[in-house]
Amino acid sequence: MAGRGGQLTLRLWPLEGIPEVRRGDDLPQLLARAASEQGVEAGDVLIVAHKVVSKSEGRVVALDEVEPGPAARRLADETGKPPELCELILAESARIVRRRGGTLICETHHGFVCANAGIDRSNVVEGLALLLPVDPDASARRIQAALSARLGGRVGVVVTDTHGRAFRRGLVNVAIGVAGFEPVIDRRGGRDREGRILVATDQALADELAAASGVHMGKDSGTPAIAARGVATIPAPGTARDLVRAPEHDLFRGDDAPA
């Protein structure tokens, strides 16, 4: 049972008692207080659903206050989505990557590729739309600063969104903001058990943690933050941009002809 209680165990537990978050709430302090009361320590990682980040940062839009332009109206006709929502999707997108029927896969201004530019209408009041944070890395850094100050040491932070995937059914959480650690661990040049040099083993640690947080968050969309212990993180400023595949290295973002 050496692994069960020891250093090798990875533990994730939900932070409890985070109130319903509203615009202007000091989310970093709310999280830092709950984390401190619930045993989070230096060296841990806190994984935060972007919904509370977006709400605290005022990234909530009333659809009936949106004035759709001609492009949004055309897109609404083509997709069956409300024109106001299409206006928001276009504003949040650098470009539309794929479209079929009512499904829009967009590249956001951050470089993330996801449905509807990450705009969410579930878990918000009818008639409202929730946008992604303007700069999720900056949001993560603010949370990290509050946690690290209160807990007296480095706590990593991941801000997550829930994405569909090419080729695979079902949604998983991914990292859209990172602070305090290297989100991708580059193991190239290391050696495997047989002594072969590893050539392609970038480990997407922040996405692994985001996905793991979904085991809890999926059960209850009221769980906005998960603490993780037992992760060997590499201290660094951190940025989720490291998790974005550069378009020139991406075989699916552009208009590559299929093989």
Next chain:
Amino acid sequence: MAGRGGQLTLRLWPLEGIPEVRRGDDLPQLLARAASEQGVEAGDVLIVAHKVVSKSEGRVVALDEVEPGPAARRLADETGKPPELCELILAESARIVRRRGGTLICETHHGFVCANAGIDRSNVVEGLALLLPVDPDASARRIQAALSARLGGRVGVVVTDTHGRAFRRGLVNVAIGVAGFEPVIDRRGGRDREGRILVATDQALADELAAASGVHMGKDSGTPAIAARGVATIPAPGTARDLVRAPEHDLFRGDDAPA
């Protein structure tokens, strides 16, 4: 600290003491013995890297015993890969989904979309190639049967592979074989906190667990199995086919023109 020790904590720990696996080894019994000695209980999930499954099932090929045909030789010329490897890739592929330079994204006969049809040359002896199990669900079922018999109750099993992703850098583990639980939890028709009906919330639980296992496996490719506790699984026969997006619902597999 209610969550830390309680039912809500998700715990993952590596099974230790699994010997180097060879063709013909009774992997289900090896795993069941280690699991029983290391505290795995009914209700837990065991996450197993396919490498040990493939090795035990004899899915190891000596490249110098492969006779490349004309298509493999052409592909070798175009990609710079050894013709023998190209022959294996073509044999393991239903089709090539994308190709650029030396990168081949293939759809395997199982329906998984991954680089080189899942054929791995790291962590195996030079000159050998490791193929995916022929039927990873069946492999998972055999492991599940051995675990459940020894532990006296249902233990879920996930067999994993390590995949790259469209749009995102870094590798994550995904489920290629599942037994004993529903790998995708369909929450459509449920309601969120605000009472809105959820429309798109299929949770890819088996992939979440696979990704979480990578936090350990990534550190040490000698860690073939991770136990997980605290997962609310839904009992079912289970199959990783549920995680494969049907090609007709996939915007990236086929030759859809970009938007």
